[in-house]
Amino acid sequence: MASPTTENNTQELIGKALSQAISYEDYRAMVNQLALEGKATGPEQSEALANYTMLNDRRMKRFDKTVKVSEEAATTIARLDKRVQFIVLTESWCGDAAPALPVINKVAELNDNIDLKVVLRDENISLMNRFLTNGGMSIPKLIVWDAENQEVLADWGPRPEPAAKLVADHKEKHGKLLPEIKEEIQQWYNKDKGQTTLKELLTRLPLK
Numbered sequence: 001m002a003s004p005t006t007e008n009n010t011q012e013l014i015g016k017a018l019s020q021a022i023s024y025e026d027y028r029a030m031v032n033q034l035a036l037e038g039k040a041t042g043p044e045q046s047e048a049l050a051n052y053t054m055l056n057d058r059r060m061k062r063f064d065k066t067v068k069v070s071e072e073a074a075t076t077i078a079r080l081d082k083r084v085q086f087i088v089l090t091e092s093w094c095g096d097a098a099p100a101l102p103v104i105n106k107v108a109e110l111n112d113n114i115d116l117k118v119v120l121r122d123e124n125i126s127l128m129n130r131f132l133t134n135g136g137m138s139i140p141k142l143i144v145w146d147a148e149n150q151e152v153l154a155d156w157g158p159r160p161e162p163a164a165k166l167v168a169d170h171k172e173k174h175g176k177l178l179p180e181i182k183e184e185i186q187q188w189y190n191k192d193k194g195q196t197t198l199k200e201l202l203t204r205l206p207l208k
Helices: 006-019 024-037 047-066 071-078 097-109 161-174 180-192 195-202
Strands: 084-090 114-120 141-146 151-156
Touching (some): 006 114, 024 047, 084 097, 097 114
Antiparallel strands (some): 084 141, 141 151
C-alpha cells in the first residue's frame, strides 16, 4: 500500500486542527481567563509561562485597540474575492503572538471571505512540523488555507522580517539569545504598531 502524500497528510492535519479550532474572540477570552488564574496554554505549567501569558493578555488588549489599517490597506484587503481560512498556530505565552494576532484579526474583520481560526501548537505538533522556521517550531505561524481546493496558499510567521533580522543579528553578535533581546523586540513592536506585519500579510493574500 502506497504511503499517503505529504499533501494528503497536510489536508488531514489541517482538518484535525480545524475540528478543535476556536475563534479569535474565544482565544482572547481564554487567554484572559488563564491570566487571571495564573496559568498558560500547553502541557507545561510554570510561573514564567503564566507571567508571559498575563503580559501577553495586556499587550493584546492594547494592540486590539491601537492597530490601525490605512484606507489603502483596507482597499487591498477588500479585493480578496475567494473564501480562505486563516489558521494560526500559537500558545498563550508566545511573545511574538501578542502583537501579531490582533493585526491578523483586523485583516480578517475587514473581509467576510476570511475566516480566522486559532489552534494551539502543542495540540497540533504534526501540523506544526509542516511549517517549521529554520527547523524550529516557532510561533505564531499563520497558514492561509483554501478549503474548497484543499490547498495551502501561503504562510507567515513567526515575526515580521525586520524583527527576525533583529533577532538574527543579536544571535550573530552574542553567539546566543540574551534575555535583553525580548525587551529590544518588544520596543520594536511598540514602535512599529503592527504596520510591518500588516504589509507582509497583504502579500500573502491570494489576490488576482
